[in-house]
Amino acid sequence: MTTEYSAQTLLLEGADAAAFAQAQFSSNVQSLAVGTWQFGAWLDAQGRVLALFHLARLADDAFLVLLRGGDAAPMAQSLQRFVFRSKVKVTVPGPRPLGRGPAVETYAVHREGDAYVIGCGDHSLIVGAASSNDAWRLPQIRMGWPWLPDDVLGKLLPQSLSLERLQAVAFDKGCYPGQEIVARLHYRGGLKRHMHCVVLSQHATGGTVLHQRGENGIQLLDVVDADATVSALAVIDDGLMNAIENASNIVTNEGVSLNVLDSWPA
The missing domain is CATH 2.40.30 (Elongation Factor Tu (Ef-tu); domain 3)
Incomplete structure (x- = not known):
């Protein structure tokens, strides 16, 4: 049985894009170099995962967010409420074909024409592929890279999804939504x-x-x-x-x- 997967993406652009992402997302965005990506998540106040994504730094002041489940437009709308006076623009390019590409070093990202190539080791994810295919799904399941169905968005804690292992959650940076909850679980345990x-x-x-x-x-x-x-x-x-x-x-x-x-x- 085949499921169609389109690339749901957001762009964060502007002088304050890095600071904005650092304050909103669970990963250590400031450590992300241009031309690389990291796993990241956006949590609610109770620490539950509202969105899981690849966060790619395209330039000093530009980031691509490729969602692993969910829709980009509602997330962009919600993020917009936190922009205030920050110099950051949140846009949604619209769904694009998502397909498997050739081997590219994990955590590397580059652009090929209008497409973005996200390195995953023995394969890559192509945002804006010539056509959609889901040949990337099985190797990513075996690697433990979760894709979140709509039914679980806002219901699971980062530790349940092994996000610490994926370095999608940082404990040595400033506050972000849900940080207190996930830090308590990290240091005191209790997740079942x-x-x-x-x-x-x-x-x-x-x-x-x-x-x-x-x-x-x-x-x-x-x-x-x-x-x-x-x-x-x-x-x-x-x-x-x-x-x-x-x-x-x-x-x-x-x-x-x-x-x-x-x-x-x-």
């Missing part, structure tokens, strides 16, 4: 949900919640059918993982079995 790479026994839609023993223990993120298997990223309650004798093979109430291939800490 983590992300896993799984193979499903049958197709399920991204965003589906599966149950085991009557509990809402499994939140599916991106799901892809490829290589005769159904692969997915899933956020699973630690209690469920600990309670199952064979945690590598979980049978849900819905009749969907999950074989856990890899697990990541916060």
Whole structure:
């Protein structure tokens, strides 16, 4: 089953673009060099992830935001409320074809004509590709790079999505929305949900919640059918993982079995 993925992007431009992004997003934007990208997130006041994205620095005063789920226009509208007198312009270029390109060093970004090439190691993401394709989805699931269905936006904490591992959350910079909550979890612990790479026994839609023993223990993120298997990223309650004798093979109430291939800490 193929899902069409378009590139939902924002542009932040202006003398205060870096300072604005540093104050709003969870990553350390000031450390980002021109021609590179980093994972970033925009959180609500409770620390929940409203948006996850690639943040690419195109110039000293220009950033490209490629969303990993969600729509760019509402996010731009919400960000605009925080501009005040800052010299930053937030624009939405509109959806563009998103496809897989050749190998490019991870965290490198460059422009080819009207397209942006975002390096992901053994492949790249092309924003403005000649045509859309989803050949990038399976390798990114296996790398633990989540793509967020609409159903989970504003519901999960960064640690549940392994965003610390992806360096999408910084604790050594100034305040940003939700910073107090995620810092407390980082230093004191207490989070009881983590992300896993799984193979499903049958197709399920991204965003589906599966149950085991009557509990809402499994939140599916991106799901892809490829290589005769159904692969997915899933956020699973630690209690469920600990309670199952064979945690590598979980049978849900819905009749969907999950074989856990890899697990990541916060």
